[in-house]
Amino acid sequence: MKKLLLGLAIALSSMSFAQEKAKEASLPVRFGVKAGLNVSSINSDDAKAKAGLYGGFFANIPVASSFSVQPELLYNGMGAKNEDYSDVKLNLDYISVPVMVQYNILPEFYVEAGPQFSFAINRKIKGPGGTADVKDFYKGFDFGLGLGAGYYIAQGFGVTARFVAGVTDIIENNNDDAIRNSVFQIGVAYKF
Known part of the structure; x- marks a missing residue:
């Protein structure tokens, strides 16, 4: 819970700090808002990709013209x-809570990179045989690095793609090779 609150505090402080910079x-x-498809996996020999969904909110805060x-x-x-x-x-x-730094190659096209803090x-x-809770075996926090791109078509509507590679081991008390998340995301975004 402390890590979730810390992540939210970082995101909110980034938003408020950057709002002041943008005003200047x-x-x-x-x-x-943005939403789309996740294709995720873990780096284990017996794992293969699984489809999922993502969705949420963002604030795009200019710090320079590009x-x-x-x-x-x-x-x-x-x-x-x-x-x-x-x-x-x-x-x-x-x-x-991803915090991406974006560079606009063209006014409509950008590339991005940055950290992602995830709270299970x-x-x-x-x-x-049913569903089993495995929270005692998998950590409640994951840290990853993202790299992506996006293109805004018109009137605030755009398409996005991002790959996030996990950096931290997601298994509790793991003495073997680290098991990490990886996810490819493709979706749509709308700026108000």
Whole structure:
């Protein structure tokens, strides 16, 4: 819970600090919503990709004519499927706080990179025998690095793509090789 509050505090302070910077630069802060498809997995020999959803809110805060900071607050459905038994799924649901630095190559097209702080809200394995809670085996916090791009078509509507590679081990008390999340996201965004 402390990490969730810390992540939210970082996102809110980034938004308020950047709003002041944007006022100084007379560039407007834009708020928006985004949603789309996650294709996620973990780096385990018996894991394969699983589809999920993401969605949430963002603030796009210009800090220069071509640069902006975009803190986000997202629901992120991640996890993996078992390679041998595709009906066995690891469902890891997070509240994620990415803080992306964006560079506008063109006014409509940007590239981005930055950290993502994720706080687990659900950790379960689902299979033919039912659903089991595995929160004692998977950590409640995940840290990743994201790299992406987006294109705004018209009137604030755009398409986005991002890859987030997990940096931290998601297994509690793991003495073997680190198990990390990875997720590819593709979706739509709308700036108000």
